[in-house]
Amino acid sequence: MSKVAIRGLYKIFGPKDREMVELVQGGMTKPDLMEQHGHVLGLEDINVDMAAGEITVIMGLSGSGKSTLIRHLNRLIDPSAGEILVDGEDVMKLGRAQLRALRQKKMSMVFQKFALLPHKTVQENAEMPLSVQGVDVSEQTAQARKWLARVGLDGFEDRFPAQLSGGMQQRVGIARALAANTDIMLMDEAFSALDPLIRTDMQDLLLELQAELQKTIVFITHDLDEALKIADHLVILKDGRVVQQGEPQDILLNPNDPYIEDFVSDINRARVLRVRSVMKPVSTDSFDGDVTANATLEDLITLSDGDTNRLYRVTDGNDVLGQLDMKDLVKALVPRTTTGPG
Amino acid sequence: MAGYDGVFDTLGLRDWCDQDKADAPMSMAQLLAQSGGDDGESTPLAFPSLDTLHESCARISQTRDVTEGLEQGFLGIRAELKYVLDPLTQPLSWLLDGTLFVFETTPWWVMIPLLVALSWFVSRSKPVTVFVAGVLVFFSIIDHYDVAMQTLAIVFVCTGLSVLLGVPIGIGMSKSQTAQRIIVPILDLLQTLPTFVYLIPLIFLFSVTESKIYGIAVIVYAIVPVIRLTDLGIRLVDQDVVEAANAFGMTPAQKLARVELPLALPNIMAGVNQTIMMSLAMVVIASMISAPGLGVLVLRGIRSLDLGVGIVAGLGIVLLAVILDRVSKAALARVDTHRGHQ
Ligand SMILES: Nc1ncnc2c1ncn2[C@@H]1O[C@H](COP(=O)(O)OP(=O)(O)O)[C@@H](O)[C@H]1O
Ligand SMILES: [Mg+2]
Numbered sequence: 179m180s181k182v183a184i185r186g187l188y189k190i191f192g193p194k195d196r197e198m199v200e201l202v203q204g205g206m207t208k209p210d211l212m213e214q215h216g217h218v219l220g221l222e223d224i225n226v227d228m229a230a231g232e233i234t235v236i237m238g239l240s241g242s243g244k245s246t247l248i249r250h251l252n253r254l255i256d257p258s259a260g261e262i263l264v265d266g267e268d269v270m271k272l273g274r275a276q277l278r279a280l281r282q283k284k285m286s287m288v289f290q291k292f293a294l295l296p297h298k299t300v301q302e303n304a305e306m307p308l309s310v311q312g313v314d315v316s317e318q319t320a321q322a323r324k325w326l327a328r329v330g331l332d333g334f335e336d337r338f339p340a341q342l343s344g345g346m347q348q349r350v351g352i353a354r355a356l357a358a359n360t361d362i363m364l365m366d367e368a369f370s371a372l373d374p375l376i377r378t379d380m381q382d383l384l385l386e387l388q389a390e391l392q393k394t395i396v397f398i399t400h401d402l403d404e405a406l407k408i409a410d411h412l413v414i415l416k417d418g419r420v421v422q423q424g425e426p427q428d429i430l431l432n433p434n435d436p437y438i439e440d441f442v443s444d445i446n447r448a449r450v451l452r453v454r455s456v457m458k459p460v461s462t463d464s465f466d467g468d469v470t471a472n473a474t475l476e477d478l479i480t481l482s483d484g485d486t487n488r489l490y491r492v493t494d495g496n497d498v499l500g501q502l503d504m505k506d507l508v509k510a511l512v513p514r515t516t517t518g519p520g
Numbered sequence: 521m522a523g524y525d526g527v528f529d530t531l532g533l534r535d536w537c538d539q540d541k542a543d544a545p546m547s548m549a550q551l552l553a554q555s556g557g558d559d560g561e562s563t564p565l566a567f568p569s570l571d572t573l574h575e576s577c578a579r580i581s582q583t584r585d586v587t588e589g590l591e592q593g594f595l596g597i598r599a600e601l602k603y604v605l606d607p608l609t610q611p612l613s614w615l616l617d618g619t620l621f622v623f624e625t626t627p628w629w630v631m632i633p634l635l636v637a638l639s640w641f642v643s644r645s646k647p648v649t650v651f652v653a654g655v656l657v658f659f660s661i662i663d664h665y666d667v668a669m670q671t672l673a674i675v676f677v678c679t680g681l682s683v684l685l686g687v688p689i690g691i692g693m694s695k696s697q698t699a700q701r702i703i704v705p706i707l708d709l710l711q712t713l714p715t716f717v718y719l720i721p722l723i724f725l726f727s728v729t730e731s732k733i734y735g736i737a738v739i740v741y742a743i744v745p746v747i748r749l750t751d752l753g754i755r756l757v758d759q760d761v762v763e764a765a766n767a768f769g770m771t772p773a774q775k776l777a778r779v780e781l782p783l784a785l786p787n788i789m790a791g792v793n794q795t796i797m798m799s800l801a802m803v804v805i806a807s808m809i810s811a812p813g814l815g816v817l818v819l820r821g822i823r824s825l826d827l828g829v830g831i832v833a834g835l836g837i838v839l840l841a842v843i844l845d846r847v848s849k850a851a852l853a854r855v856d857t858h859r860g861h862q
Contacts, residue, residue, distance in 0.1 A: 252767055281769035293764035297782045306778075307768045358768065 179266055180227035181394040182251060182362065187224040187260030189246055189418075192217030195258040208417060220246045221418045224260070229411065230361070231392040235426075237405040238415030244398045247415065248366050251396065252285045253277055264362070282311050286355035290367040292347045294339040300326065300350050301335035307358035325353040329383065345376035349383075356387070365397045369404065381407055402441050406430070406450045414438055427455035431510065443513050448476040456510045457492045457500035465491040471499050475507055523566060524576040537577035594724060601725060609732045612739075616677050616731035620812070623673035628665060632656045635672075639843075643850030652843045664814070664836050671803055671813030671840060678735060678799045682743040683792055689743075690750025690788075691776065700751065707744050715741060715805050723809060734803070734811035742798040749791030753784030786856050793848040800841050814840070 190198045190211070198217045208219040221243050228234040236244050249255040250262055253269055262269040264284060272280060286307060294303050304322035313321075326335060329349040339347050348368060355363050369377045385408060388395065399405050405412055406426050413423040414437075421435045430451060433439045454471035466488040469478055482488045486504045493499060528537055566572045573580045581589075623631070632653070639652040659668040693700045710718075719737060726733040757780050765779045781788075807815030814833045821830020 254763060254766055278769040278771065281767060283769075285767075287764070287767040289760060289764060291760050293758075293760040295761060295779065295782075296758075310768055310770050310774060364767075 181230040181265065182228040182396070183261075183263040184224050184226045184247075184250070185261040185263065187221055187247075187250060187262065188258045189220035189243075189250065189255065190217050190258045191220050199259045219418055221250075221257075224420055226413055226420065226423065228394060228396060230394050232410035233388060233395040233397055233408050234411045234413065235397045235399060235405045235409035236413045236415055237399055237402060239400055242415045243418040244400075244415055245366055246418075248364050248396055248398055251362075251364060252281050252287065282307065282358070284360050285362040285364055286358035286360045288348070288351045288355050288363065288365040288368040290370055292339070292344075292351045292371075294347060294350055294354075296339055298338075299335065300331060300337050300339065300342070303339065303350055304353045304357050306354060311358075321357045321359070322353070325356045326350070328356070328387070329353045343376075344372050345380065348372060348380060352380075352383070352387075356391075360393075362394045362396070365395065367398050367400070370399065370401070377404070384408060402445060403450075406445070414441070426450075427452060431455060433513075439513065446476075447511050447513070448479060449474055451475045451510055453478060453490075453492055453502055454499065456506055457502045458506065460491070460498060460501050462489070462501065465489055465501065467491070468493050469502065470494060475510065478502070478504075478507060524568060524573055528577050533577065537579050539579065594721070598724060605725065609726075609736060612681070612735045613730050613732040615681075616674065616735050619673045619677045620670060620731075623669040624666065628660060631669065632660070639847050643847045644854055645850045648846045648850045651846060655839045655843050658839070659836065662832065662836075664817075664832070667812070667814050667817060667833070668836060668840060671800070671815070671837075674734070674738065674803050674811060674813060675796065675799045675840075675844065678738040678742060678803070679792070679796050681735075682739050682746055682795050682799070685739075686743045686746035686791070686795070687750050687788065690747045690791075691754060691781075693747065693751040694754035694780075703747070707748060710740060711744050715802065716808075719806075719809055728810045731810075734806035734809050737806045737809065738799050738802040738811075741802040742795045745794035745798065746788070746791040749787045749794070750784065753787030753791075754780050756787065757783040786852065789848070789852040789855055793845065793852060796844050796848055797841060800837065800844060804837055 188199045188202060189195075190202065192198065192215070194215075195217060198211060198215060201215070202211065202219060202222055206214075211217050211219050224247060226234070226236075236247060238244050246255060250257055251264070251269070253262075253272075257270070264280065269277070269280065295306065298306070301319075301322055304326050305318040308318040308321055309315075323335070326332065329352050331346065331349050331353065334342065334346065339350065342350070348371075351368070355365075369380045372380060381404060384395075384397075397408060409426045411423065412426040412429055414421050414429070416435075416437055422429055422433065422438055427450075429438065430442050430445070430447065433442055451474065452471070453469050453473045453475065456475065457471070467481070467490050469481065469490045469492055471492050471494045478490065482490075482504055486508055488504045490502045490504075491498060492502055528534055570581060570583045570586065574582045626634075635656060636649060636653045640649040643649065656665075656668075659665045689703065693703050715737075718740065722733050722737055726736075761779055761783065762775065765775045770778065803811055803813055804815035804818060807813065807819050814836050817833035818830055818837070820826060821828075821833060
């Protein structure tokens with residue numbers, strides 16, 4: 179069972195959103211809905227399963243409905259139709275108090291613009307989720323301290339958010355979310371407001387924390403590099419619809435839509451693609467060497483000195499998983515298009 | 521016979537008009553017309569005002585009957601209104617009398633240091649505190665200490681009550697569009713109504729010997745800005761932070777106490793500052809309905825054409841206004857800078 183499941187979700191903005199769902203199901207497009215009925219189509223027939231302990235990345239251009247989608251998970255936005263199941267329970271069936279309990283205990287959130295309390299210190303900000311829950315003050319203090327230290331903010335407890343850089347403010351945001359001690363963490367463009375170098379640091383921090391904590395993370399971004407770096411499961415959104423979802427490597431190698439081809443054409447594929455995504459079943463027993471399945475193609479090019487005649491054995495620990503011909507590697511570096519070469 | 525006879529005749533209303541002609545009192549115009557030997561037909565195109573129409577049709581009321589009716593109506597419900605309002609507002613009289621008593625009987629060598637200490641506590645500004653001390657000493661030297669204390673006492677009580685009532689009203693307005701739609705026109709009315717005009721119903725309702733009559737006048741006038749700015753302040757709170765509060769499962773009360781009110785505080789304080797200034801302005805005007813203090817001296821100056829008394833008292837009011845403004849502005853600035861902005 180997936181940790182979070184979204185089933186047939188529709189969101190239409192406007193006073194008569196429920197009535198409009200049928201029109202959209204009947205095939206009405208976003209511009210038509212706007213023109214004829216004055217309603218904005220936000221999300222259309224979204225079905226996503228998010229596995230426990232994985233990072234699900236939702237990617238799309240600005241205005242594609244990413245923020246709208248993530249806000250349905252904790253019902254900051256109510257859907258026009260569809261189900262949102264968290265641990266198998268329909269979030270739509272919760273009463274006010276139950277919904278608050280869900281937000282306090284099951285899901286925490288990190289925001290693009292940090293959304294810290296400006297009149298509270300870093301320490302108080304990190305204590306906020308536990309103080310809302312009514313946890314003991316000593317426990318609040320200890321937890322907040324622990325998580326602030328974990329994200330590298332030792333010694334900054336008594337500062338105010340405005341005294342910190344953007345990167346450090348977002349560290350507070352992450353510490354706050356971690357202090358809530360929830361299974362699920364929602365991150366809406368959490369790193370988009372940061373400078374590129376700091377952004378890389380934060381991505382590394384997130385991956386490091388995730389290796390340790392195995393939370394179910396829903397991460398939103400408009401940046402494909404970021405998505406490929408951290409996604410276990412990638413969902414690509416366009417105009418409120420899912421155009422493709424699956425394993426990131428798979429999407430990169432087999433884009434099913436010109437929109438995604440566009441997206442992936444600018445990527446440094448050698449750095450992103452991994453040996454396991456390109457390897458073939460073993461058909462011989464003489465190899466020029468061994469590589470691990472998780473090595474990037476870039477690693478392999480360095481290893482082979484650029485010699486395309488080599489053949490490597492792909493291993494994972496003691497298991498042999500397959501073989502990789504350098505010629506296949508070179509082919510994989512060229513984006514495949516659904517419309518033929520071009 | 522008057523100019524509009526024909527109209528009533530053609531409409532077939534003659535019988536209805538003449539039914540009880542006998543008891544109708546004559547209007548001033550009729551009396552004048554009679555004494556001048558004029559039968560009223562000299563102005564056939566007079567505007568069909570109530571008085572003119574009355575000449576042709578006795579069943580139509582004269583204007584003075586309407587004003588009379590209003591007055592009678594008001595007097596009719598006066599007893600009931602008093603029955604409800606008297607007990608409700610009685611504490612205001614006690615509060616005003618009590619505070620005036622305290623301010624008048626506390627010896628100057630206690631009162632002045634106390635007020636200076638209060639200024640320091642609120643403003644934390646040396647120049648402001650020194651200035652307050654200087655003004656208080658100046659009042660004492662020119663023998664205006666007592667009246668200044670009376671004015672100050674009323675301003676304190678009325679501002680305090682305005683805040684106590686105004687902030688909750690403002691909160692209610694910010695939470696409900698309906699409440700806002702109802703209250704905004706009332707506030708507009710209170711702000712545009714010339715101050716003298718709403719003294720009139722107060723004189724009818726309460727006796728001039730009761731302190732609450734001027735207390736109500738001052739509060740009704742001065743409460744407007746604190747309501748408006750509380751409403752505005754809460755509506756202007758950064759919606760990202762409010763969303764974070766929701767996402768971490770705060771109850772509405774927690775959200776109000778921990779996020780909305782603290783973030784709206786600079787605006788609310790600006791409202792309090794304006795409320796203080798408006799209380800002071802109104803206390804002066806309310807001296808016409810028995811409010812003690814500097815206003816009485818101004819009034820005496822006007823009545824007896826005693827220029828000196830009026831000017832000194834006027835200057836005193838200005839000085840009082842300046843110290844109240846400086847102290848409350850300094851407090852406002854302190855709130856703004858308390859969050860670590862450099
Ligand atoms: N409250 C709203 N009312 C009307 N339209 C909205 C509202 N919120 C979002 N939208 C529309 O929904 C679409 C998706 O918005 P959003 O989820 O914020 O996109 P993203 O986060 O991917 O940039 C946009 O076209 C936006 O204009
Ligand atoms: Mg967004």
